[in-house]
Amino acid sequence: MRGPAIVFDNVCLRLGGTQVLDQVNLRIEAGALHCLVGPNGGGKTSLVRALLGQMPHSGTIRFEGEFTTPLGYVPQLPDFDRNVPMTVNDLMALLGQRRPAFLGASRAARAANDQALERTGMAGMGKKPFGSLSGGQRQRVLLAQAISPMPWLLILDEPTAGIDEAGVRLVEALVTELNTRGVTILWINHDLEQVKRIAQSVTVINQRVLFHGPAEQIDSRLEVIR
Numbered sequence: 001m002r003g004p005a006i007v008f009d010n011v012c013l014r015l016g017g018t019q020v021l022d023q024v025n026l027r028i029e030a031g032a033l034h035c036l037v038g039p040n041g042g043g044k045t046s047l048v049r050a051l052l053g054q055m056p057h058s059g060t061i062r063f064e065g066e067f068t069t070p071l072g073y074v075p076q077l078p079d080f081d082r083n084v085p086m087t088v089n090d091l092m093a094l095l096g097q098r099r100p101a102f103l104g105a106s107r108a109a110r111a112a113n114d115q116a117l118e119r120t121g122m123a124g125m126g127k128k129p130f131g132s133l134s135g136g137q138r139q140r141v142l143l144a145q146a147i148s149p150m151p152w153l154l155i156l157d158e159p160t161a162g163i164d165e166a167g168v169r170l171v172e173a174l175v176t177e178l179n180t181r182g183v184t185i186l187w188i189n190h191d192l193e194q195v196k197r198i199a200q201s202v203t204v205i206n207q208r209v210l211f212h213g214p215a216e217q218i219d220s221r222l223e224v225i226r
């Protein structure tokens with residue numbers, strides 16, 4: 001089984017007076033590990049949020065192929081009030097299921113969450129207050145919640161920002177392994193060395209698509225990123 005392909009057809013997005021996305025046409029192949037790169041403010045997060053149904057846009061965005069489980073999404077690390085009395089387990093229960101959060105996670109979800117925390121190097125951290133974790137640790141928890149249950153499409157918005165070297169390798173290995181099992185990965189990434197290391201295909205976007213092709217060609221197209 002493979003994750004879905006994603007097709008963006010003439011997607012435009014305007015916020016206030018700013019044209020954020022302009023006629024974006026893009027196809028991400030089923031089962032690809034695809035990176036979105038481009039300058040700050042170039043519209044990468046907005047494109048992903050349009051895909052998630054969180055941003056009004058014109059044009060169409062559609063999935064092709066199998067898509068039986070919810071997608072996984074790791075947002076940019078949000079500001080978090082460290083005093084909020086919420087443990088890692090509470091957060092995962094809140095984000096991962098539709099029943100009231102005060103009931104906690106179901107037994108099956110708890111087991112899946114524990115396994116996901118282990119896979120992101122956060123085993124045994126479930127009872128810690130989320131606010132007591134470092135930025136890199138919080139980022140790992142967000143990744144854990146995105147892979148519990150295992151999605152067929154995983155969307156990552158700079159998941160290794162602020163993570164130490166060992167953590168970066170762990171995330172790369174985990175994402176690559178999921179991709180090998182058929183999960184479609186869409187990864188917003190500023191680290192071109194990492195892109196070349198892990199991605200099969202890449203899109204450079206700055207309001208419009210400037211380049212779309214194999215990741216190994218990114219070096220010869222650096223002028224479109226700057």
Ligand SMILES: Nc1ncnc2c1ncn2[C@@H]1O[C@H](COP(=O)(O)OP(=O)(O)OP(=O)(O)O)[C@@H](O)[C@H]1O
Pocket residue numbers: 015016018020038039040041042043044045046047
């Ligand atoms: N909710 C919003 N309201 C108004 N403008 C917004 C909103 N979200 C994004 N923008 C604007 O849209 C443009 C694109 O922002 P976006 O976050 O999509 O870029 P990005 O490529 O992800 O940037 P970065 O690399 O810095 O994360 C920016 O000019 C930003 O100010």
